[in-house]
Amino acid sequence: xxxxxxxxxxxxxxxxxxxxxxxxxxxxxxxxxxxxxxxxxxxxxxxxxxxxxxxxxxxxxxxxxxxxxxxxxxxxxxxxxxxxxxxxxxxxxxxxxxxxxxxxxxxxxxxxxxxxxxxxxxxxxxxxxxxxxxxxxxxxxxxxxxxxxxxxxxxxxxxxxxxxxxxxxxxxxxxxxxxxxxxxxxxxxxxxxxxxxxxxxxxxxxxxxxxxxxxxxxxxxxxxxxxxxxxxxxxxxxxxxxxxxxxxxxxxxxxxxxxxxxxxxxxxxxxxxxxxxxxxxxxxxxxxxxxxxxxxxxxxxxxxxxxxxxxxxxxxxxxxxxxxxxxxxxxxxxxxxxxxxxxxxxxxxxxxxxxxxxxxx
Amino acid sequence: xxxxxxxxxxxxxxxxxxxxxxxxxxxxxxxxxxxxxxxxxxxxxxxxxxxxxxxxxxxxxxxxxxxxxxxxxxxxxxxxxxxxxxxxxxxxxxxxxxxxxxxxxxxxxxxxxxxxxxxxxxxxxxx
Numbered sequence: 183x184x185x186x187x188x189x190x191x192x193x194x195x196x197x198x199x200x201x202x203x204x205x206x207x208x209x210x211x212x213x214x215x216x217x218x219x220x221x222x223x224x225x226x227x228x229x230x231x232x233x234x235x236x237x238x239x240x241x242x243x244x245x246x247x248x249x250x251x252x253x254x255x256x257x258x259x260x261x262x263x264x265x266x267x268x269x270x271x272x273x274x275x276x277x278x279x280x281x282x283x284x285x286x287x288x289x290x291x292x293x294x295x296x297x298x299x300x301x302x303x304x305x306x307x308x309x310x311x312x313x314x315x316x317x318x319x320x321x322x323x324x325x326x327x328x329x330x331x332x333x334x335x336x337x338x339x340x341x342x343x344x345x346x347x348x349x350x351x352x353x354x355x356x357x358x359x360x361x362x363x364x365x366x367x368x369x370x371x372x373x374x375x376x377x378x379x380x381x382x383x384x385x386x387x388x389x390x391x392x393x394x395x396x397x398x399x400x401x402x403x404x405x406x407x408x409x410x411x412x413x414x415x416x417x418x419x420x421x422x423x424x425x426x427x428x429x430x431x432x433x434x435x436x437x438x439x440x441x442x443x444x445x446x447x448x449x450x451x452x453x454x455x456x457x458x459x460x461x462x463x464x465x466x467x468x469x470x471x472x473x474x475x476x477x478x479x480x481x482x483x484x485x486x487x488x489x490x491x492x493x494x495x496x497x498x499x500x501x502x503x504x505x506x507x508x509x510x511x512x513x514x515x516x517x518x519x520x521x522x523x524x525x526x527x528x529x530x531x532x533x534x535x536x537x538x539x540x541x542x543x
Numbered sequence: 544x545x546x547x548x549x550x551x552x553x554x555x556x557x558x559x560x561x562x563x564x565x566x567x568x569x570x571x572x573x574x575x576x577x578x579x580x581x582x583x584x585x586x587x588x589x590x591x592x593x594x595x596x597x598x599x600x601x602x603x604x605x606x607x608x609x610x611x612x613x614x615x616x617x618x619x620x621x622x623x624x625x626x627x628x629x630x631x632x633x634x635x636x637x638x639x640x641x642x643x644x645x646x647x648x649x650x651x652x653x654x655x656x657x658x659x660x661x662x663x664x665x666x667x668x669x670x
Contacts, residue, residue, distance in 0.1 A: 214605045215580050406579070406606055472583050472603035494582035494605055501583070523585075523601060523608070 186231035187322045187381040191388050195402060203296030205232040207405050214406035218496040221370050221411055224399030225328035227391055228408055230369075230376070231384065234298030234318040236291045241311030243287040249446050250308055251281060252430055252439040258283045263349045263367055266438050267430035268301070269448030273455055274426040275433075277301050278418060280367065282351060287312075294420045308447065322384035326391060327374030327411075330398040335375060337394040339364075348373075348541045358390035369408065371415025371539045413493050416465065416504065416535035422475060422490040423463055423504060431455050432506065434463045434534065463490065464512040465534040466503050468520055468527050473503035478521045481511050489520065495536060502536050503529070544666065545572045547638045551653060552662035553614035558638060559656060566615055567641040568599060573666050575637045578604040584630045586622035587643050593617060595652050599643055602633070615652050617645035 183206040192199065197208035208229065210217060220226045238247055248255050253266030260283055268276045277297045282290040293301040302316040326334060335343050338358045346352060351365035360383040368374035379387055392402065409419070418424050423433045430439050431452055440446075441453055466473075473492030478485055487507030495502045503520070511518060514533055519526040546552075551559040556574035560567040575581065583603040593599060599613040600622075622643045626632060633640045647653075657665060 209606070210579065213580050410605065470583070471585060472608065474608060494603065496605070 184232070186229055187384040188229040188231060188324075188388055191385055192229065192402075197402070197404060200405065202232065202405055205295060207232060208402070210404040210406045211402045214404070214410060215496045217401050217403035217407035218410050220399060220401040221328045221372055221403055221407060222497055223329065224401075225326060225330040225334050225374075225395050226370075226401055226403035226407065227388065227395065228325040228327065228403050229323075229388070230325050230408075231322040231381070232295035233323055234293040234295055234301065234316065235321050235378075236293060236298075236302050236305055237289070237315045237317045238291060238305060238309070238312050239288040240313045241287075241309065243289055243310075243312040246305075246308060246310040246312045247281060247289050247291070248443070249310070250305060251279065252446060252448065252452070253281075254440040254443055255281060255283070255289075256443075260285045261351055261353075263351055263365055265349070267424065267433075267435055268304070269430065269446075269452065270426065271448055271451060273429040273431070273448045273451035275420070275424040275428060275430055276304050276426075278420055278424055278430075278435075282363075282365070284353065290317075297420060320380070321378050322381045324377045324379070324384065324387060324391065325368055325370075325374060326377060326395075327368045327370040327403075328372050328400070330395070330400065331372070331374040333398055334391060334395040334400055338390055358387055360387055362387070369417055370411040371417065371535070371537055372411075373541055410493050410496055413491050413502075413504075414495050414497055414535065414537035415539055418463075419491060423506075428506060429455060431459055432461045432463065459509055461487065461506055462509045462512040463504050463506055463534070464531045465536060466505060466518060466520070466529045467532050468501040468503065468529040470501065471520075471522050471527050472501050473520050473522065473527075473529075477503075479505045479507050480519045480521060480526060481507075481516070486511050486518070497537055502532075504534070544576065545638070546659050546663050546666070548659050550638070550659065551614070551656035552659070552665070553612070553656055554665065555612045555614075557611060557614050559614050559653070560641070561647070561653060564647055564650070565620065566617065566645050566647050568611075568613060568615075568643050568645065569641045570602070570611055570633060570637060571662075572637045575634050578602065578607070578609060580605045581630045581633045584626045584633070584642065586624065586627060587619045589619050589621055591619040593619070593645065602630070611642060613643075613645065614656055615645065616648040618648070620644045620646055
């Protein structure tokens with residue numbers, strides 16, 4: 183299994199490690215619920231160094247990226263970031279990524295760890311003369327998330343952190359004496375930062391952030407809490423709400439699919455799908471149990487889909503799930519059933535997200 | 544990790560306390576630690592008949608669902624309803640948090656369970 187530069191920090195703080203797509207990552211330190219609560223109420227620190235980074239620059243880099251992703255990068259300026267699905271010609275999803283525009287014709291694309299190789303090959307095959315490099319090994323990434331994230335960060339940098347808007351970033355920022363790429367973004371439904379550094383600087387950054395965060399109640403948080411946090415905020419997870427067989431329109435990500443763009447990979451299929459969408463991701467609340475990925479969903483005795491993610495919600499203290507179901511059943515209040523371990527459990531469709539984001543505007 | 548004296552233990556990390564021909568069944572400190580924070584227990588219904596090794600109930604931790612097996616054959620007399628409202632009690636007090644009380648069908652089955660010393664050795668070999 184591969185290890186991040188922060189592996190030693192995790193082991194010395196007693197983390198329980200787990201295999202995540204070939205990476206040995208911290209699942210939890212003190213406990214998923216406690217870490218989850220810390221991020222909602224104070225701050226949490228995540229090692230997300232396993233995420234992949236693909237650089238696209240030179241040639242027609244803009245044209246290549248604009249053609250690869252479903253969102254519109256034409257209005258981007260340097261030091262902006264943009265979330266976007268990336269699709270196959272049939273509308274299925276290659277991955278969902280964040281595009282960082284570092285300068286004219288200079289993009290850094292952040293991809294899901296398990297998709298790094300696949301994405302790199304896909305981007306390379308559609309490069310339009312741009313230089314495409316997998317630079318994942320050149321970056322460690324620490325996510326500092328939660329309402330106190332800014333307070334923690336301000337102790338370690340002179341950079342005017344409060345002036346950095348959501349999905350904006352700055353390169354060459356000194357944090358705890360190390361030069362980092364500082365991005366105001368995250369995957370928890372809270373305000374926060376993603377800090378990209380050189381791998382060798384990551385352990386010292388981690389320790390500095392941990393120490394600076396103590397007075398605010400910061401805890402290190404593992405992949406367990408990362409999943410429950412993103413789930414409550416209904417942020418999609420590739421392999422669950424999105425996949426080669428699930429389009430971004432079906433996943434409810436239409437606002438990131440700009441069908442008005444001249445052309446992009448998957449446009450024709452998505453245009454056609456948008457005329458009559460047959461499936462949709464819906465949120466639901468179950469009366470008992472904990473719904474899990476893959477459980478089948480029924481309505482009036484017929485199978486209408488399957489659960490993509492499910493969890494007990496630590497914030498709302500309910501059994502909640504997201505399911506990909508026939509669209510006619512996706513209206514709020516619709517009664518459905520979740521087939522779990524040999525029996526049907528009653529559930530009803532509820533509004534997404536379960537937890538409303540508190541991002542800085 | 545706590546292993547309580549006077550209880551019997553299964554290889555699936557359940558504990559059994561026998562009183563007057565009836566058995567209280569729960570899961571061990573080792574089991575709760577490995578499961579993580581328990582958020583839901585699907586309690587067995589009274590009258591449920593079980594063979595040793597059958598699923599007694601399922602528990603959901605925040606990250607996964609697991610079955611709890613009955614180490615003994617018998618019939619469920621009652622389930623610990625308190626756990627329905629406070630499943631996390633299994634984490635904080637695993638040996639007080641019995642899940643079900645059963646009428647034992649075959650007392651000789653208890654001979655194949657481990658005592659605390661044997662269970663401690665078993666856990667060490669699992670780690």
